[in-house]
Amino acid sequence: MPPKIGVVTFPGSLDDQDALRAVRLSGAQPVSLWHASDTLAGVDAVILPGGFSYGDYLRAGAISRFAPVMTELIKAADEGLPVLGICNGFQILCEAHLLPGALIRNDVRTFVCRDQDLRVESPDTTWTRDFTAGQQITIVLKNGEGGFVADAETLHRLEGEGQVVFRYVNGNPNGSLNDIAGICNERGNVVGLMPHPEHNVDPLTGPSLDGRAFFASVLGFLAAKV
């Protein structure tokens, strides 16, 4: 039996189907999870996809963070379940305090949509173990509220503890502090990033296939665990 990777659909999620498809292409079994459910259906990992859950009302991710499925997810993440938050998913993880900091409106005051160059800063997470430190990759970026901010102490801790996982290179698209594109929790099982690896798994639709390694990483992790 291949591992099961769940993708949560909230009202207003956009990239849940792409994430499910990327999971399927990776060889794992995709499982659709619903925001109003109070179970994770026994999945081995969870992806919070991109989009505008709950219409981004109040703040991006602020209302989704209290969706029924999140209670179970927060508990499971604390116990080590691999969780990947992509774009809106990253915003939800920050609102849920599974990751530190917050995402604010882009400093350029416009929506940014482009193929974004990134440097992998840490392969020491569940979702990046197939990368090498310093590797440069290209992943689709598309957001209006992708500016990562945190207080000086938190930034210092993230940098010092190796919790900065991805950094923007060849231009910071949104004003993120320290060019941070993605971070992880202390344990490395929860990763959030603004770019969209699920869009970079098929040569038909992506400028690179660099997204595949995210899924291969978690599969490798799950295989090693058993």
Added chain:
Amino acid sequence: MARVVVDVMPKPEILDPQGKAVTGALNRLGFAGVSVRQGKRFELEVDGELTDDRLAEVRRAAETLLANTVIETFDVRVEGN
């Protein structure tokens, strides 16, 4: 029935792109010498008597959901009739 107002503002050190855009528009319209930071105002109609406990509950609601205290500050006040 009492009305409690919760004001939420981005912390001073946090960039406020919306406020900057509004400032720029005002300046273009000839309203010179003003700088804007944009926040949110919530008006909560609270049923029954507004006891200290109820007000503390509103404060908890503001801290839990209305404001993200990582990037925002909030202020709770009772609005007089």
